[in-house]
């Protein structure tokens with residue numbers, strides 16, 4: 001179908017909550033995406049950190065089609081091998097005790113908030129405070145958008161669920177002042193993504209862990225974006241020498257098939273009884289068969305070393321670009337293959353215009369919070385792909401002076 005006709009149909013029928021780029025995606029191959037007119041794009045957004053193994057990854061496609069021909073869905077009233085396997089792998093990798101599957105990031109965080117509240121309720125009925133960070137992103141359901149420390153996401157949806165307070169990420173003193181025996185949980189992204197790519201500084205997370213222990217509060221880490229190997233470790237928290245009580249995953253966990261998960265300690269798990277939580281689709285055999293491919297591939301040492309190596313190369317090249325354009329780039333942040341480039345207000349082109357100019361030249365990148373170029377590519381990229389994208393970005397920045 002001609003793309004204008006698709007835009008026209010979409011504009012009449014789809015609920016317009018996204019500002020979409022005017023391309024119709026037809027298919028993908030590895031780190032490349034092709035539109036329906038045959039134009040090729042190198043894809044450094046990866047479906048928003050989802051396509052960790054790239055497009056058309058043969059073992060993933062095979063696992064999905066094999067499973068589809070056996071059973072796609074059966075509900076959680078029965079056992080399936082793919083789900084039992086995926087839960088075992090997540091428990092082993094996380095060194096936590098029990099995994100639950102759902103269908104998205106927001107649902108994983110929603111479940112984490114519910115189980116934390118139930119756990120704290122068992123200690124003290126008023127132990128309900130959940131502290132999250134400004135500039136965080138945790139999802140779009142009412143509870144998770146309330147957890148999201150960006151007021152513009154709250155506007156118009158009041159009354160919001162109660163008991164959420166916010167602190168500045170990386171400010172341990174502010175957190176300490178806010179915590180008490182009434183704190184149920186501290187919920188943070190291990191590396192902030194959507195809010196502008198902010199990794200934790202120094203021993204921030206270690207100190208957060210200590211404060212949680214002191215006040216008997218749970219530490220919930222949202223690794224929906226930074227987990228699944230993106231930071232160079234399967235769980236980003238492994239970089240910082242700590243362990244949460246609850247970790248949430250989604251995005252790349254099944255390489256593109258919708259899935260979410262939260263993983264908890266045995267102590268936390270005990271607060272849920274049959275009937276306290278549930279899901280129809282969550283962890284169905286199709287999604288878990290896909291997740292098993294990611295879980296058999298990404299956590300291998302060789303794969304993770306590749307992420308570290310390409311990530312370091314990427315970061316170095318971005319720093320070279322910053323040296324070349326000191327008036328346009330103020331900071332490079334990130335870890336592994338979640339990298340952010342903060343733009344100064346001296347740029348002639350806005351962040352969105354830079355993204356558009358890159359797209360015209362065949363590179364898909366992303367801009368978040370209006371001024372941070374965010375790179376969350378497939379984890380299988382090579383150094384040559386980094387060069388390809390940065391040559392395009394260089395050309396575009398030339399025009400932003």
Ligand SMILES: *Cc1c(COP(=O)(O)O)cnc(C)c1O
Pocket residue numbers: 104105106107109137138139140189193194222223224225226250251
């Ligand atoms: C994307 C994201 C979510 C929400 O995931 P959905 O699948 O869109 O509901 C939550 N937390 C973080 C850190 C994310 O990046």
